[in-house]
Amino acid sequence: KNEVEQSPQNLTAQEGEFITINCSYSVGISALHWLQQHPGGGIVSLFMLSSGKKKHGRLIATINIQEKHSSLHITASHPRDSAVYICAVRSVNQGAQKLVFGQGTRLTINP
Amino acid sequence: DGGITQSPKYLFRKEGQNVTLSCEQNLNHDAMYWYRQDPGQGLRLIYYSQIVNDFQKGDIAEGYSVSREKKESFPLTVTSAQKNPTAFYLCASRTGGAGLGYGYTFGSGTRLTVV
Numbered sequence: 001k002n003e004v005e006q007s008p009q010n011l012t013a014q015e016g017e018f019i020t021i022n023c024s025y026s027v028g029i030s031a032l033h034w035l036q037q038h039p040g041g042g043i044v045s046l047f048m049l050s051s052g053k054k055k056h057g058r059l060i061a062t063i064n065i066q067e068k069h070s071s072l073h074i075t076a077s078h079p080r081d082s083a084v085y086i087c088a089v090r091s092v093n094q095g096a097q098k099l100v101f102g103q104g105t106r107l108t109i110n111p
Numbered sequence: 112d113g114g115i116t117q118s119p120k121y122l123f124r125k126e127g128q129n130v131t132l133s134c135e136q137n138l139n140h141d142a143m144y145w146y147r148q149d150p151g152q153g154l155r156l157i158y159y160s161q162i163v164n165d166f167q168k169g170d171i172a173e174g175y176s177v178s179r180e181k182k183e184s185f186p187l188t189v190t191s192a193q194k195n196p197t198a199f200y201l202c203a204s205r206t207g208g209a210g211l212g213y214g215y216t217f218g219s220g221t222r223l224t225v226v
Contacts, residue, residue, distance in 0.1 A: 004153065033215065041199055042219035086153070098144075098169070099215070101153035 003027050006087050006102035014110055019074040021105045023087030026068065033099065034061050034072050035086040043086070046072070077109045113138045117202050117218035124189075124196075124225050132187045132221045134202035140216070142205040143185040147171060147198045148220075154201060160185055189223065196225045 004025045013019055023032070034046040047054050047061040049070065054061050058077075063070040074081055087102040115136045124130045136143065142161050146154040156169030160179040174193025179185055189196045202218040 002153070035217070040219060041201075041222065043201065043203075043217035045215055045217070048214065088154075098156055098159065099154075101146075101155075103151060103153045 002103070003091075003100050004087055004089055004102040006085075006105050008105060009103065010106045010108075012108045012110065013077055015078055017077050017109075019077050019081070019107065019109075021072045021085050021087075021107070023070045023072070023102055024068060025070075025087075025089045025100075027089065027100070028092045029065075029068075029089040030092050031090045032063055032070050033088040033090070034070075035088060037084040037086060037104065039083070046085075074107075079109045079111050082108050115202055115204055115216055115218035117200075117221050119221060120219065122221055122223045124223065126225055127191045129191060130189050130196075130223065132189070132200055132202075132223070134185045134187065134218060135183055136185075136204045136216070137183060138204055138206065138216060139182070140204035140206045141182070143179070144203040144205070145169075145175075145177065145185070145187045146201045146203065148201060149198050157187065157200075196223060198223060 007022045031050045033048050035043050036046050037043045049063045058075045060073040084104040084106050086104045088099040118133045144159045145157040148154050155171050157175050158169050158177040160166035163182050166177050166179050174190055176188045199220050199222050201220045204216050206214045
């Protein structure tokens with residue numbers, strides 16, 4: 001079993017829908033990252049969380065440390081949100097602050 | 112603007128040849144990383160470096176080599192010993208420290224195809 005599991009693996013929705021992507025992890029962590037990978041392959045860091053909730057524009061990220069679970073929400077989704085969203089955790093046991101990545105969720109927003 | 116530059120974006124090589132992927136950053140970050148991405152899998156760590164002239168093997172280092180002679184540069188060589196080199200390779204760097212939070216910056220990647 002992977003240390004970081006994302007669901008769903010693929011998600012297709014219509015423009016304007018509210019989107020939720022989930023991330024569960026099995027290790028103790030010091031932080032969790034949400035990343036966005038566009039079709040060209042480059043990755044952009046969206047959020048870094050260690051507790052609670054963060055919001056940036058239409059994106060909201062939450063984390064529940066006790067349940068070892070995080071969610072990424074997109075409100076009023078738009079076709080330009082189509083990308084692969086990746087959850088990554090920084091394990092407390094990794095002295096070099098290495099990240100462990102989920103396999104990604106491919107999101108497609110249709111107009 | 113500061114960032115990470117990976118080159119080239121696409122690279123084709125014949126089987127048995129070594130190939131070097133470039134990664135340059137102007138962010139003044141100490142730590143740099145190389146990841147490999149295969150379809151349907153999460154990114155896997157190949158090598159990382161926390162400081163100039165020092166680097167450590169990651170989870171899948173076999174068949175790869177790196178150097179860190181300058182803070183700005185962390186090239187990755189895919190050797191002929193790598194059994195399945197065709198993949199997408201991402202370079203990243205990290206800033207910050209305890210209490211500040213660690214921020215990661217990623218490059219745009221190099222897609223290597225070995226024929």
